[in-house]
Amino acid sequence: MPRVTRRRRAARSWARWWVRSRVQRRRFVQAVTAPTVLAVVIGFIAGLHYGPPRTATLPTGTGQPRSDYQDLLSRGRYLATIGVCEACHTPPEVPDEKAAPGNHVQAAAERNYRTDPDWFRYLDPVRRNAGGVPFIIRMSKDMGGVVYSRNITPDRETGIGTWTEDDIVRALRTGVTPDGRQLFMFAPHTFFPNLADTDARALAVYLKSMPAVRYRVPDRSLPFDPPPAAPADPPVDPPTGRGPERAEYLTASIVGCAECHSHHENGKLQEYTGGDPSDAFIGVFRLGPDLPLRADEKGLSAFPYPGYAVLYGGNLTKFGQDGPLSAVSEDDLVRAIRQGVKVEPDAYGRPRPLEHVMLWQFYAGMTDDDAYSIAALVKQLSYVEHDVPAGVIRFGEDWRAAFQQAFGEPPSEHDAELFGK
Ligand code: HEC
Ligand code: HEC
Numbered sequence: 001m002p003r004v005t006r007r008r009r010a011a012r013s014w015a016r017w018w019v020r021s022r023v024q025r026r027r028f029v030q031a032v033t034a035p036t037v038l039a040v041v042i043g044f045i046a047g048l049h050y051g052p053p054r055t056a057t058l059p060t061g062t063g064q065p066r067s068d069y070q071d072l073l074s075r076g077r078y079l080a081t082i083g084v085c086e087a088c089h090t091p092p093e094v095p096d097e098k099a100a101p102g103n104h105v106q107a108a109a110e111r112n113y114r115t116d117p118d119w120f121r122y123l124d125p126v127r128r129n130a131g132g133v134p135f136i137i138r139m140s141k142d143m144g145g146v147v148y149s150r151n152i153t154p155d156r157e158t159g160i161g162t163w164t165e166d167d168i169v170r171a172l173r174t175g176v177t178p179d180g181r182q183l184f185m186f187a188p189h190t191f192f193p194n195l196a197d198t199d200a201r202a203l204a205v206y207l208k209s210m211p212a213v214r215y216r217v218p219d220r221s222l223p224f225d226p227p228p229a230a231p232a233d234p235p236v237d238p239p240t241g242r243g244p245e246r247a248e249y250l251t252a253s254i255v256g257c258a259e260c261h262s263h264h265e266n267g268k269l270q271e272y273t274g275g276d277p278s279d280a281f282i283g284v285f286r287l288g289p290d291l292p293l294r295a296d297e298k299g300l301s302a303f304p305y306p307g308y309a310v311l312y313g314g315n316l317t318k319f320g321q322d323g324p325l326s327a328v329s330e331d332d333l334v335r336a337i338r339q340g341v342k343v344e345p346d347a348y349g350r351p352r353p354l355e356h357v358m359l360w361q362f363y364a365g366m367t368d369d370d371a372y373s374i375a376a377l378v379k380q381l382s383y384v385e386h387d388v389p390a391g392v393i394r395f396g397e398d399w400r401a402a403f404q405q406a407f408g409e410p411p412s413e414h415d416a417e418l419f420g421k
Contacts, residue, residue, distance in 0.1 A: 069205065072198070076206025079199055082370070083188060083254040084362045086123060088149045091132045091215075092293050093124035114291050115306045120361045129153050129207070130215035134292045136299070136419060137186070137222070141412040145222035147184050148295065155212035168204035169197075175229045184226040187259035187282060193232035194253040200234075218295045242369040247377035250370060257374065260285075260313035260358070263386070272381050274315030274388035277408035285311045285357045286406045287392065288399065290420070298420025300399050300406075303357050308395040308402035311357055312388040319343070320381030333375035337363050355392060 080086070092113050099106035113122040124130075131151040138144040151159040160168065167178045172192040175183035183189065192200070234253070239245040251257050262269055263276030263283050275283020287309040288301030300308070318325045319333060328343050335341045340360035342352040354360060363371070395402040399421060403411045411421070 072202040072205040073209055075199070076202035076204070076209075078365070078367075079203055079254055080206055081362055081365045082250075083203075084256075084359050085152070086129060087120070087359060087362060088133055088135075089129045089131050089152050090123040091127050091130060092119075092122045093126075094122075094293055096294065098294070110293065113293065114289050114304050117287070117303070117305055117356050119304050119356060127213050127215055129210055130159070130213040131217040132215060132295060134295060134297070135186075135302075136292065137184070138407065138415065138418060139224070141409065142414045143223055144414070144418045145220065147186075147220040147222065148217045151213065151215050151217050152207055153210050153213045153215075154208055155214050158214050158216045159212060160207065161212060165201060165204040165208065168207060169200040172200050172203060173229070173232070173234070175226070182226050182228060184220065184222060185229055188254065188256040190230070191253050191256060191259075193229050194234050194249075196234055196238040196249070196253070197236045199238050199253070240369075242373050244373070244377060244380065246370065247373035250374065251377065255363075255370075255374065257316070258282075261316045262313070270384065270386070272316040272320075272378070273384045273386040275312040276386075276388065277406060283313045283388075284406055285313075286402065287311055287357070288402060290399075292420075298418070300403060300419045300421070305392075307397060308399050309392045310395070310402055310405040311355055311392050312390075313358075314390065315384070315386050315388055316378050317381045317383045317386075319378050320383050321379075323381075323383035326379075326383075330372055330375040330379060333378055334368075334371045336360070337374065338366055338371055339364065 094110050094113060095106065099110055113119070116122070129152045131149045133149045135147045135149070136144065137147055153159040154161040156162050163171070163178055171177050171183065172189075172195060174193065175185045175189065177183065185192075195203070235249075238253075239249050258269070258271045259282050261274060261283065262271045263273060264270065264279045265276075275285075277284050285303055286301045287303045287305030288299070289304070289306060289308070290299035291301045291304045292299040303311075317323055319328050320326065325343065332343050336343050336354060336358075338360060340354040340356070340358065342354050344352075346352050366374075393405060395405070399419075400411060403415065403419075407415075411419070415421075
């Protein structure tokens with residue numbers, strides 16, 4: 001047989017097989033391609049989520065290469081944790097409406113929230129950073145108002161979704177929002193003007209990465225215009241590593257130890273010397289069962305507790321140079337800060353828990369470097385004699401007595417109205 005014919009015949013029989021087996025072929029192709037395509041798609045998606053960090057410049061909204069973006073994001077998440085944003089910006093996990101009579105499940109949930117000192121457990125995971133937590137602000141016996149934490153998720157209608165990163169940085173630093181409002185800056189917002197450029201940006205990047213939550217927060221009602229933020233001269237990059245510089249930076253810019261462990265004397269802030277009723281904004285905490293949960297609710301207390309009580313932020317200079325507790329180690333201080341274990345055990349040598357007002361549940365995420373830097377800062381403080389009552393002072397049902405302790409004067413009529421009494 002000539003070679004050509006043989007080749008032709010072979011070609012013909014191949015063609016015949018090809019035609020005949022079209023059905024099998026389609027099945028074969030389907031059988032092979034479907035899983036392959038699926039595997040490629042899954043692999044691609046997995047690669048997006050779990051793949052090694054990409055260094056190519058991808059559009060991230062920051063104009064930064066992707067790896068820088070990841071660094072900013074994780075730094076922002078860390079700062080938001082130790083800066084306790086969620087403690088104030090996340091509403092409790094209770095429905096917007098009060099429990100209807102007979103709805104025992106919801107009533108019990110509310111009672112738990114209002115009376116369990118471990119309040120962090122009741123923050124709503126679905127409304128993280130969606131705001132709306134009312135803060136009743138008392139300026140004097142006849143002046144006060146209410147400020148609501150704002151929705152800082154990227155929802156475009158009810159949150160800060162239309163704000164650019166620069167807008168967020170400016171609002172944190174100066175308290176001025178893109179629409180020209182001056183925020184009422186109470187601690188820790190008063191510290192944020194000192195945030196390094198890259199740290200403020202990291203927080204902005206993190207906030208923009210959060211899931212948007214649609215949740216409308218009422219407008220604040222204050223009988224005065226909030227003052228502008230104090231001028232500051234923040235660095236571009238924060239100091240890093242372990243040491244006094246890092247501790248100074250953290251406590252001046254985001255970790256509000258001084259907010260709760262200070263008092264005013266002769267118009268000057270006496271840092272770390274312990275709280276005082278002369279300034280109930282800082283250092284003295286009202287605990288009680290009428291914690292306002294909803295926008296239309298009022299209450300005396302800032303932190304949940306079974307009965308009315310008052311708690312002071314202690315004098316931290318006791319642990320400093322020449323202080324009566326100067327022998328306390330940095331390890332013990334770090335244990336107090338991150339694990340909520342009181343520095344001194346009880347009379348039987350057993351460890352005692354710190355109240356949850358001391359934000360150790362958030363500080364639990366603090367790095368060793370940061371926690372030990374701050375502990376070292378405390379050890380370096382010079383002792384200032386200033387006695388504050390230790391532990392929770394309980395008043396049972398007597399809110400007037402608790403008020404007197406918290407503010408240093410009996411409640412006025414205006415106070416009673418302000419706190420819904
Ligand atoms: C002690 C409670 C508290 C903590 C902690 C706190 N905030 Fe706020 N924040 C508020 C309140 C209250 C307002 C609203 C002030 C006003 O309306 O004048 C506010 C407003 C804001 C705003 C302005 C939003 C707007 O729509 O105007 C931003 C942004 C913000 N906070 C971010 C943060 C970040 C980021 C953190 C953590 C690093 C943080 N906050 C920690 C209470 C807090
Ligand atoms: C929101 C308020 C608040 C903030 C912020 C805060 N503390 Fe406290 N801290 C308290 C209160 C209140 C107590 C007393 C708790 C108790 O007696 O159970 C306390 C207790 C402590 C104690 C334990 C003292 C002892 O006798 O055992 C240490 C140490 C301490 N704080 C250090 C710090 C440091 C350091 C920071 C900053 C990283 C800080 N605190 C931030 C409110 C606060």
